[in-house]
Amino acid sequence: MKLKIILVSFAVLSFCHAWSQQIVLLSPNKKIVAALHAMDAKNNGEWYLKVSYQTDKNTSEILPKVNLGLSRSDQDFSKELLFLKATKPKLVKEHYELPFGKKLVRDNEANEVVVSFENPGKAKLNLIIRAYNDGVSFRYEFPEKKGSYVVNDEFTAYQIPKESKRWLEKWNPANEGLYAESSEDKILQQEWCYPGLFNSSDKSCWFLLHEADLDRNYCGTKLSNTKDSNTYKLTFPDPKDGRGTGESKPSISLPWQSPWRVITIGSLSDIVESTLVEDVSTPTHFKTTDWIKPGKVSWNYWSNNHGTKDYKTVCEFADLAVKMNWPYTLLDWEWDAMANGGNLEDALKYIHSKGIKPLMWYNSGGDHTWVSSTPKDRMLTHKNRVEEFTKLKKLGVVGVKVDFFESEKQDMIKYYLDILEDAAQFEMMVYFHGCIVPRGWSRTYPNLMTYEAVRGAEWYNNGPEFSTTAPEHNTILPFTRNVVGAMDYTPVTFTNSQYPHSTSYGHELALSVLFESPLQHLADRPEGYYDLPEEAKTFLKEVHTAWDDTKLLDGYPGQEVTMARQKGDIWYIGGISASERKEITKKLKLEFLKEGVNYRAILIADGKHDKAFSSQVMVVNKNSTIEVKLLRRGGFAVSLIPMEK
Incomplete structure (x- = not known):
């Protein structure tokens, strides 16, 4: 049988080889x-x-x-x-x-x-x-x-x-x-x-x-x-x-x-x-998604690896979420060993009393992981999950973080999807750590909020290497890992954990826009945010975690990246540089803005040194250009809010 040539839109392509159909x-x-x-x-x-x-x-x-x-x-x-x-x-x-x-x-x-x-x-x-x-x-x-x-x-x-x-x-x-x-x-x-x-x-x-x-x-x-x-x-x-x-x-x-x-x-x-x-992924069969609510999360593990073991630390991070207008706080590992003034039930009562919603960590359990941290195995079987989700629902917990999968074999793929399906029956949000890179599952299971699967800020705890490699790494992720789905990098840290930053404060602030994750865990300790200038603090209170539109304005992997994201009528811009040797000046064209509308632009950029900001307010429109200076390994953030006529 001779193979017919199918031509779409009347386009004709020459054959590369005479014998090749x-x-x-x-x-x-x-x-x-x-x-x-x-x-x-x-x-x-x-x-x-x-x-x-x-x-x-x-x-x-x-x-x-x-x-x-x-x-x-x-x-x-x-x-x-x-x-x-x-x-x-x-x-x-x-x-x-x-x-x-x-x-x-x-x-x-x-x-x-x-x-x-x-x-x-x-x-x-x-x-x-x-x-x-x-x-x-x-x-x-x-x-x-x-x-x-x-x-x-x-x-x-x-x-x-x-x-x-x-x-x-x-x-x-x-x-x-x-x-x-x-x-x-x-x-x-x-x-x-x-x-x-x-x-x-x-x-x-x-x-x-x-x-x-x-x-x-x-x-x-x-x-x-x-x-x-x-x-x-x-x-x-x-x-x-x-x-x-x-x-x-x-x-x-x-x-x-x-x-x-x-x-x-x-x-x-x-x-x-x-x-x-x-x-290309399978559409969801969920009847409603009203209960799926993106938002920012306070998280104590980065600054205190055993923070959730301490009731008072948990309360401090709940207070941080209140003061920063963030809807969630995460109880990471060791919540089942909480002491120093209260236990899990006490902490949950405190969190709820502040109007904040709790998320909780789980070990994926099973013989596939060497990690023995408890609670273990509560996600491992359908029976265990139903029992645990029933308890969590009564306790007012709205989401679970499940960690340490360590395999992409077929049995583990089944396990991921079983967790998502059982969680959905209880209107429970889910995110995975120590896990697979996104494969489009968020379309099929929109309760899957985010994944780790990235070398994120946690690596400041693991050794000195990330202090050196983070600036370049951060400029590659928007072109690679974060393209294919949500990325729980746990960004925007100004103080230091075990090992110091080499990125500027402006660089760290920009990550709140550049890195997309519906549950965005802002990882610094409370004073890291309380001590910020008012403009930066306000930016982190108001910046969104789910977007109506996204635009790449400029960049090249490993060198720099500038992106704009839209929510409603408001636009946010984040930009960073990986340069080790020189400061750079960017000219931001705002052609993506709505015709005939003036915007109040608040620019928060690098200051005189890497732990300082420089802020200015201006009126702009789609014909405007904003000039901004970045320090070495620097960055900036901009909010663009429509002005009433």
Whole structure:
């Protein structure tokens, strides 16, 4: 059977090889091209995707080859795939809202094609491909109705031109490493965390590799270039993860679909502003989300690792939340050993008496974690969770932080989702620490507020390294980890914990805008906030944690970043620099503001030294430019409030 060429929007692409047949899919805006190629002229063998990006001037082949296929315990679906048919391109168009995130209203559209194959055993495999305006996604499907198997391997692998710059984090089960930049002859070969950021070899665009809509039917994957420095293959969890518990290869039952393989593509602003990971994920079945309320949280662990053991410390942080107009306070580990004037019940009564809502920490429990901290195992089974959530509901606790998962095997994916589903029955918010990087679950389970999965401010407690690496690290995260979902970095600390900051006060204040997390744990001790100048204190009282819109204004990973976020009619801007050697001056263009409206701008920037602020108030509009000076490792924050005429 000869394979027909499918053309979307009447676009014509030349064949790269005379013998290679292809299906071509264009994004609705015609900038992104996904072409499916056969390695064999008879359309019977191996297949691969080629992904290109079209600008006004040229076409950039950003991924010359994405290998495809799977190996199942009963047979192979990669080397001898016979093309059967392809559907006509279908327009996928969605409109939805989430109660938090970088954007309130989500509108997306894509062209989709489903390509059907058959292997020598007559078993069927479908490849579902979508081209969005901000990227490409694809997934595998076994459409047959019966059968249970183990997936031995997935052969999805991204071939990256060696000249492409890349920012990747060495694999670790907690996803708490540092991103390293590399290209050409300086490329390390090892396993890597998601997401991976790449700048195309001709510098025409950027792309981010990730996965989404992971469910109970698969395990989490990671990227590995151990065999070829420029080919990043999807790899299953290490059998040793989670202390060796659980199977590293996933078991599936037909019919079955894999997670989406997601390639976000475009300019740096396209990457940062994209919601593609959530766009491709399963919509929620929650009937109401009124009980899901983002907000800022006071947190005692950063400044006092045993703070929750002390009733008086817990009360001090509840008082901090009151004085700063923050709705929540977190009782971290050791709440079950609380003393020095009161126990857990006393603390909860005090917190409620102040009009604050408590959140509580739990060990994930089980043999998958070596951490023995109690309370342990209360989240481990459905029975235990129901008992615990019933108690928490009576105690007025509104959310739980569950820690130490240490694995992305299929059994752990099931565990994550079981927690979320049981918590939802009690209208309980959830967030994970020591955990997986977001996979789009917040769309499916909007009670999932945030994840750690980042080297955050906690690392000031772990050794001297973060004092040096934090400034650059902070400028990489908005382009990588925080793109794909909420990030519980626990930012905005002015005093020092075990090891000191090298970032300026202006840098730390800016993180409240730059780092998106619906539950934003502001980690400093009470005096760290009480001693601030009034302008900075007011900013932290008023800045939001869920956004209507997000815009990247300027930046480059590892150097600097400036972002604007909108809530209602108010805009906030945060900007930071990683520069170790020189101060910089930024000129902020405010073209994103509403036409014909004047705004009261309050600029809080670096002062004479890194522990001082410089503030000024001005009237601006969309034609205005604000000039701001940043110290070394410095930063600034701006609030823009419409003025009444």
